Structures are given as C-alpha cells and as structure tokens.
Amino acid sequence: MKMSALDRILLLITGLLAAYQIVVGIDNLSAAPIIAYTIAFGVLLVALLLFIILGFDALDSPIVVIVSTIIPLSLSLGLVWEHLASFRTLYLLFTIIGFAAVVFTRSTPMQNRVRVPTIVIAVVHGIAGMTIFLLPIIISMQGQAKPAFSLVGIGGALIGLGGLLLSFLKTGRPLLSRDAIMRVLPGLLLLMTICFVAGFKFG
C-alpha cells in the first residue's frame, strides 16, 4: 500500500513532536528517566523518519517487532523509575529480560514451538503497555501529579494498541488486515505522541 502525502505529513508532525519531547520535554528529571525517555522518543523519531523515507515497506523489516518493543519498554521504565522507586530494580530486570526474550525468540527458529514468540510478545507488551496506561492515571487520581498527566496513560493505551497490531502482523497472526493497519497507523502514532507530549508538559 502506497503512503499518501497526508500520511507523510502526519508522520512528520509526529516526528517533530517526538524531537520536541527529546529537546525540552524531559528536562529537569534525573539521569535514568531522561535516558529511558530519550531512548523511547528517539527510537520513535528514527522509526518515523525511516517510515517517511521508505514508506510502509519499512514494516517488512524483521526489526519492526524489536523496535515496537523498545518504545513501550523504555517509556514504562522511565515512568516506574520516576514514580515507583521501590520497583526500580525489579522493573529494570523485567525490561532487560523482556527485551532479550523478544530478540531471542524473534531471531531463533522455533520448530514445534511456534506460539512461544507470540506469547513472549504478548506478555512483554502487555506488562509494559498496562504500566504506561495505568500508572499515570493512578498517580493523577492520587493527586501526586496534575490531572493532565493521565494523558500519558491514554498515550500508553494507544502505543499498546499500535505495538500489538504491528507485532501480531509480523508474527503472522494479524489482528487487522495489513491495509487497515497502514490506514490507521499514521493517525494513531500522531494521537499517541500528542497525548505523551501534552501529558508530560501539563501533568
């Protein structure tokens, strides 16, 4: 499916928002969250640029699953590090092991165990996605952050949705047809990034 001019414009705006977030949106945090958020928005930015350059053909690359895992993992790690101090080490371990498991199951032939990669992706995306979705909303409801911070949670729901759509597409068990995913992806990415940027700025 060919990428339309509107798709490219939406992706460009999304890229500019991600760049803005990297430059000014995460200042005044401690080192670990800055690194985690920089990785998350940085991978998003580079992926968007490659999308704009290569079109939807970029989705054919085998590294799409890995890339679409790095973003929620690093984003959720930043949130946990910032707001759940007692879980830092545990979540860092989950991030490292989860990422290694995705890379391993995606790069190793799994004869007779074809469901293993799918289960690994579902577990890793599920935990990271739920963390990004729930944590900001709970923190906002408890009054530890402004209500607008819950927008990060909505962004988390959207990134979880996008990540699952792409990951299951790559595992050969698509939740939607490829064309349908292509149609919604640029708008979904933009909406997700707007939620993140607004949530971090006003939350």
Add this chain to the structure above:
Amino acid sequence: MSDLIKKTKLYIPLIKSLQTGLLLATGIAGYLSAHTAVNIPVLIGMSISLFLAISGSTIMNMWYDHDIDAKMKRTHKRPAASGKLSRSEVFWVGMVISIAGVGWALAIAPLYGLVVFAGWFFDVVVYTLWLKRVTCWAIVWGGISGAMPILSGRVLAVHEIDLIGILLALAILFWIPTHTLTFSIKFREDYSNAGVPTFPSTYGDSFTRATIAVSSVLAAFAIGWASVLIGLSAGYLRLIAVLTAGLLLLAFATFRVQSERVNFSLFRYASVYMLSSMIILALRAF
C-alpha cells in the same frame, strides 16, 4: 514576456535547486552556529552572494559536462545537454553569476569571499575541468568544494577559520560521498556510458558501500564534536545523539546487508540527518 518566462524555465534546472538550496542552508547554519548576535543585513547579503556563487559553479559544471550529461539517462534532458540552451549562453550566464556571487562575497568580507572563491575554484577548476574525467577520487575535491559554504558562513560570523568551522566543513565533506557514491552505484550504467571513472567501476561495490558507511560515521563524528564545542544545550545534544544513532545503525546495516535498498536508505537518511543537524545548529542562534 513569454520569452522571458520560457528562458527562466530553462535556466532554473541549470542551478540544481535542491542541491544549491541544501548547500545554502549549510552556509546559513554555519553563520548562525556562532554565538554572535545575528546581523540581518549581513545574513541576507551572505545568503544572496552564496546562492549566486554556488549557482554559478553549478552552471559552469553544466556547461563543461554537457557532453557527459548527454550520454546519461539521468541527465540528458538538462538544458545544456539537450541543446535547449547553447553552450556559449550557458558559459556566459555561469560566468556572470559566478563573478557576481564571488565579487559580492569579497565585498562583504575578504576572508569570507576567499572561502567562497575557494569553493567555486575547487568545484569548477579542480573537480570539473581537471579531475572528474581522470580519476574516481575527484569526488574528494567535489566534497571539499561542497564543504566551503558552511565554512564560509562560520568565517563570516567569527572572522577566522576556527576548529568548529573545520569540523563543520569535515562533516559536509564526509557526507557528500554518501550522496555521490550511492548515485554512482545506482546509475553505474550511465557513468560507464559516459566514461566517467567511479568508485564502483574502479574498486567494486563492496568497497564503495564500505566507503559510504565509513564516511557517514565520520560525518556523524564531526557533527557531534562540533555540536559539543558550539555549546548546544543538553536537549539538542540528546536530539543529535538520537539522530546519529540512527545513522550509525544504517551504516552498520550497509556493511552487513549488501543491498541497494539499504544503501539508498542510508543515503536518504544521511540527507535528512544533515538537514536536521543544520536546523539544530541554526536554532542555537535564537
């Protein structure tokens, strides 16, 4: 009036507007990368003089290479190659624009004018007239010429050739092979028909791809070092680091995967990378 419009339409392709625009952007970024307050009249004068000098050298290139361009599918429709404009007309247009550009640059500031003239000289005399048809290493001189606009912008702002200016020039010098060598692989038949020596025809594809990857890494290194010396804020440095990581990954992929698609991705990404870097360096001024 319609004749004038027709002529203008023929002249516009002579200056390779995209390439000229990108080189002009590097010059403006070089000027704005300095910590000095922006002098708008000087910036406008610099932009026009640089635009004229770059355009002039490009037209001179079109004038001299009309026979090569005529043999290549990619370039045979260019006005000088197709005969829509006479060779002498192209020559005189090129000379007038070149003299106007370099002359204006010298009038603004002698050192700035000298750097602009060096860019014109390396492109027209050393690259086009002397080496392009002799050796594939001519692209190094084409690269040095392409690096002069950013150096000239920096020189105009700081009144000397400093380390940052040299690093910015090196970044452009190392970025240019990504562009030219990718084209020499993609359009190898064209270059072969025209008898122009290229890296792929001289050293093979593997060596050429390795050269593209290494030069991309060196360009990223030079931009990164210059960014630190310029004193970009932590946020902008993070952004440069992210974009650089993308470039390095693609350069690594070019090494690992010998495919034209990956190669072309690197070429396009490197162009976006360079333009983004220029914008970031320019934003430093505001």
